[in-house]
Amino acid sequence: MKEAFKTSLSVGLGLGPLGVAFGVLVVQAGLPWWWATVFTAVVYAGSFEFVLVGLVAAVAPLATVVTTALLVNVRHLFYALSFPLHRVRSRPGKVYSTFALTDEAYAMTTSDQAQQWPGRRIVGLQVFLHLYWVVGGTAGALLGSLIPDRVVGLDFALTALFVVLAVEAVHDVTTPVIALLAALTALLAFPQQMLLVAFVLFTLAMLTRRTVARA
Amino acid sequence: MPDTGYLIGAVVVSAAVTWGLRALPFALLARLRTSAVVTHLATVMPAGVMIILAAYCLRDLPRADRTGLLATLLGVTVTAGLHLWRRSALLSILGGTTTYILLANLLL
Numbered sequence: 001m002k003e004a005f006k007t008s009l010s011v012g013l014g015l016g017p018l019g020v021a022f023g024v025l026v027v028q029a030g031l032p033w034w035w036a037t038v039f040t041a042v043v044y045a046g047s048f049e050f051v052l053v054g055l056v057a058a059v060a061p062l063a064t065v066v067t068t069a070l071l072v073n074v075r076h077l078f079y080a081l082s083f084p085l086h087r088v089r090s091r092p093g094k095v096y097s098t099f100a101l102t103d104e105a106y107a108m109t110t111s112d113q114a115q116q117w118p119g120r121r122i123v124g125l126q127v128f129l130h131l132y133w134v135v136g137g138t139a140g141a142l143l144g145s146l147i148p149d150r151v152v153g154l155d156f157a158l159t160a161l162f163v164v165l166a167v168e169a170v171h172d173v174t175t176p177v178i179a180l181l182a183a184l185t186a187l188l189a190f191p192q193q194m195l196l197v198a199f200v201l202f203t204l205a206m207l208t209r210r211t212v213a214r215a
Numbered sequence: 216m217p218d219t220g221y222l223i224g225a226v227v228v229s230a231a232v233t234w235g236l237r238a239l240p241f242a243l244l245a246r247l248r249t250s251a252v253v254t255h256l257a258t259v260m261p262a263g264v265m266i267i268l269a270a271y272c273l274r275d276l277p278r279a280d281r282t283g284l285l286a287t288l289l290g291v292t293v294t295a296g297l298h299l300w301r302r303s304a305l306l307s308i309l310g311g312t313t314t315y316i317l318l319a320n321l322l323l
Contacts, residue, residue, distance in 0.1 A: 017305060021312075030216050042226055045233045051268065056225050059217045065225050069232035072268070075261050076233070077253075080240035098238035153286070153316040159272040160294040160311040166265035167298045179263035183270035194274060198267045206259050207252070 004124030011104045012132040019136020021157040022049060024144035026137070028155065029057040036141035040134040046102055047165065048072040050158045051195075064196065071199040079106045088119035100126040178205045282322045290315030 019040060026036040031053075039049050048069060055065055079101055088097045105126050108114060114122075170176050179202050186197035217225075269291075276287055294311025301307070 018308070021308075031222070035222065038226055043229045043233060045229070047268070048229070048233065051271075052225065052229055056217050056222060059221065062221075062224055062228055066228050066232055069229050070236070072264060073233050073236045075264065076236045077240050079237065085241055095238075098241065099234050101237040153312070153319040156287075156290055156315040157308055157312045159269060159287075159291065160308040160315075161304075162265050162269035162272060163291055163294045163311070164298050164304050164307045166262065166269055167295055169262035169265050171262065175259050175262050176266050179266040180270065182263070183267045187270070187274055191274070195267070195271050198270070199264070202263045202267060203256070203260075206256060206263070210252070210255055 001120070001124050004121045005128055007108065007121075008125050008128035008132070011108060011129060015104065015129060015132040016136040018046075018157070018161070019133045020140035020143070022053075023137040023140020023142070024147065025050065025053050025140075025155055025158065027141050027144035029053050031057070033138070033141035033145060036137040037134060040137035041130075044100060044102065044130060044133065045069075045073055046104075046133075047161060050161065064193070067196050067199075071195070075103075076101060082110050084109060084114075084117070084122065087117070088123055090119075093119060093123050097123055097126060100130050102129065104129055174209075175206075178202065178209075282319065286315050286318035286322065289318060 022040065023033070023036040026039065027033055039052065043049055043052065051068060051072060052065065055068060083101060083106055085094060085097060088094050108125060108129075109117065109122050166176070179198075182201035182205060183194070183198045185201060186194045190197045273287065273291075276284065279287065290311050293314045294307050297310045298304070298307035
């Protein structure tokens, strides 16, 4: 447990403040503060939670929530290929471990120095990361009601988060250009359903590109 | 404000979809691993998804006034620039957001 706590600290430095930003966003969207606790504890999906606040503030249909959750989190499907779940022995441990399989947990547990970690250390690390997120979110929501409405722009933290994740994920030139075109087309043609349409267009474009490249 | 029933529904479906996506592949691992299409999508989706999400956050930009436009463009530039330089997510997000907040509030 001690070791799990130590390794969790470096990621916690990023997760805590981001959680605070999330909590502030929740109260700025007009929701009571404790929804920040519910979101961070139960949904526990980092970037998707930021999007979710925008969706529920606009009372988007649940079908849109489901579709967006699927598309934003679809990357998690591939974490199973290398996440060391076989080292987690107990059944409750396995259930929690898959529930808390976030980007950060995946990144930490599949790193070189984690190759010998026993299941307890893996689950322990996940518990600490989850805790930073919930505590950060709750604190942010409580503090957020104290921040005057005149200060605008805290929600820019979300834009910045996606810019950072995009910079890290981009490895070629055409993929981001196609993604940008998909986003613009969706914005112009279906502004109310921009996210959904953009994701579908992008996925179709990727499948088409692959088919053409193989032909 | 959205009503409580709707919010509970949104939280439940979000949690179910997210956990499903994280847990199911362990059960279907063998089939997933052999699908070339899935493997290909796994490599290209993250970059596209993040760019589309960033674009979604900036969707009101064409209608923004000059202050908003300037603050947003500089905020994004500082964020991306800091990240390419130092590769520290926290620093990039804090730097970009501070830039944006200062410009948006001081130039009003």
